[in-house]
Amino acid sequence: MGTTKSSEDYLEAILVIRRLRGSCRNVDIAGRLGRSKPSVSKALSNLRAAGLVRMAGRDVLLTEEGERAASATLERHRFFERLLVESGVDAKTASAEACRMEHCLSEDSFRRLADRLAPETSAA
Template sequence: MDLRESGENYLEAILVLQQKTGVVHSIDVANYLNVTKPSVSRAMGILKDADYIWVEKGGQLHLTEAGKKIAESIYERHRLLTEYLVHLGVDEQTAASDACRIEHVISEQSFQKIKEHAGGKK
């Protein structure tokens, strides 16, 4: 199943929050993405149905292997593109905002070439 940009953003948010705090609930995702709790609830239902997340009885969110793979890929793109744009002279806030949009539409081939040019591994 192909995810839309918003689904990728939710998966990325769960990954980042798990890395920061270890425990993630819907309210954490809502606060992180600055969206409403009902929006998060709807998105979590869709991601759960697609087998990208699972929800513990107490409401804790977890990525499945498939969800984690997508989240890690998007987050890698976000970090590398942000760093690359900052290196080119873009201010950090603009770079992060632009990277957030670019990370969802850039082809794998273009991303790999940028990664190679930026000194990353193949």
């Protein structure tokens, strides 16, 4: 798939916003990620060119491939966040650190770690 940390963050944000609100606009992404609207527009242009998002008016939609990438990133985030919280890390720190951790392992290494540490919650 070849997504970058930045594109994964955008895809994850779009997925979460759509789940919370049912729709997603550039301004929603900018607010969630703390980025400027021009930065979001540029990133969405790149994601559109990569076939990961599409636009329906002002609504940002994930393509099938974008949805897969966003779901995988969100799964990693939630796994690491839960692991950190259960280890005694405060929720705010756990979320921030999980955001960094979700990008640094290969899919194979993540699956092995998830299977080893939390087999009941990892997806096959």
